[in-house]
Amino acid sequence: MRLFISRPLPDAVLARARASFDVVVREDTAPLSRDEMVAALRDFDAILPTLRDAFSAEVFAAAGDIRCKVLANFGVGYNHIDVDAAHAHGIAVSNTPGAVTDATADTAMTLILMAARRAGEGERLVRSGNWAGWHPTQMLGLHVTGKTVGIIGMGRIGQAIAARCHHGFDMKVVFHNRSPKQVDLPATQLESITAVCAAADIIVLAVPGGAETTHLIGPEELAAMQPHGVLVNISRGEVVDEAALIHALQSGQIGAAGLDVYEFEPDVPEALIALDNVVLLPHLGTATLEVRSAMGLLAVENLENFARGDGLLTPV
Numbered sequence: 001m002r003l004f005i006s007r008p009l010p011d012a013v014l015a016r017a018r019a020s021f022d023v024v025v026r027e028d029t030a031p032l033s034r035d036e037m038v039a040a041l042r043d044f045d046a047i048l049p050t051l052r053d054a055f056s057a058e059v060f061a062a063a064g065d066i067r068c069k070v071l072a073n074f075g076v077g078y079n080h081i082d083v084d085a086a087h088a089h090g091i092a093v094s095n096t097p098g099a100v101t102d103a104t105a106d107t108a109m110t111l112i113l114m115a116a117r118r119a120g121e122g123e124r125l126v127r128s129g130n131w132a133g134w135h136p137t138q139m140l141g142l143h144v145t146g147k148t149v150g151i152i153g154m155g156r157i158g159q160a161i162a163a164r165c166h167h168g169f170d171m172k173v174v175f176h177n178r179s180p181k182q183v184d185l186p187a188t189q190l191e192s193i194t195a196v197c198a199a200a201d202i203i204v205l206a207v208p209g210g211a212e213t214t215h216l217i218g219p220e221e222l223a224a225m226q227p228h229g230v231l232v233n234i235s236r237g238e239v240v241d242e243a244a245l246i247h248a249l250q251s252g253q254i255g256a257a258g259l260d261v262y263e264f265e266p267d268v269p270e271a272l273i274a275l276d277n278v279v280l281l282p283h284l285g286t287a288t289l290e291v292r293s294a295m296g297l298l299a300v301e302n303l304e305n306f307a308r309g310d311g312l313l314t315p316v
């Protein structure tokens with residue numbers, strides 16, 4: 001099988017892939033263009049795409065005589081792939097759940113602590129050379145231990161975040177999930193997102209991307225948050241109405257935000273960059289060598305299983 005890999009991946013992943021397939025690795029780190037996607041669908045038996053490689057229904061239709069039989073997505077999120085359209089063209093799709101859970105939850109905790117304790121602002125102050133030294137009322141932030149965290153989306157990642165907050169910081173956990181959920185720690189499921197926003201000091205978004213969750217957090221939800229509230233997004237950028245968030249931060253409607261993803265990524269509004277009460281990370285959610293290797297190896301294992309006729313390990 002000829003395999004097309006859309007971005008450079010860790011060495012261990014490429015070595016495993018080359019041992020099983022005839023591999024072409026695209027060296028560009030930017031997302032695939034429409035023409036590149038069309039060509040890959042025509043010329044390769046399998047494709048290993050990733051975030052923002054937008055395999056839309058239009059791309060599948062434009063490809064015409066499609067050779068590709070499987071898209072093994074590198075990442076748990078796959079809203080950049082029109083799965084229904086892929087299936088309609090006889091293309092199987094997989095993703096890499098599980099491998100990303102702990103690293104993404106760790107990133108959420110990083111953002112919670114940085115935003116609540118004003119760590120980004122403080123780091124910039126030290127680097128600027130304007131820090132005049134410690135004093136009792138310097139940069140007073142939000143104490144995290146013992147607070148209430150609200151998790152929106154109680155899947156694998158949401159539960160991993162909740163466990164860290166409960167066991168590590170003695171936090172009360174409330175959550176909203178689209179279906180009833182039993183979890184292995186003290187947590188209360190509330191009937192709406194606005195109810196969670198009103199009840200919690202810190203809100204963490206851990207939902208999948210896609211049309212159903214676009215602007216899940218908008219003016220109404222932000223207005224329900226407490227004035228000291230912290231919003232953390234480690235899901236997908238479009239889950240948050242970015243203009244509404246900027247207004248909430250500028251006006252003091254909420255206390256702070258920690259973002260790893262952006263609505264029009266990689267573009268970040270200047271108004272957001274200018275704010276001191278927001279922590280901005282460059283989509284670091286799973287950015288460790290161990291985790292990115294595990295993600296890639298799971299994608300390759302999916303392809304190996306598919307090639308043997310055993311079916312995908314993690315189909316979508």
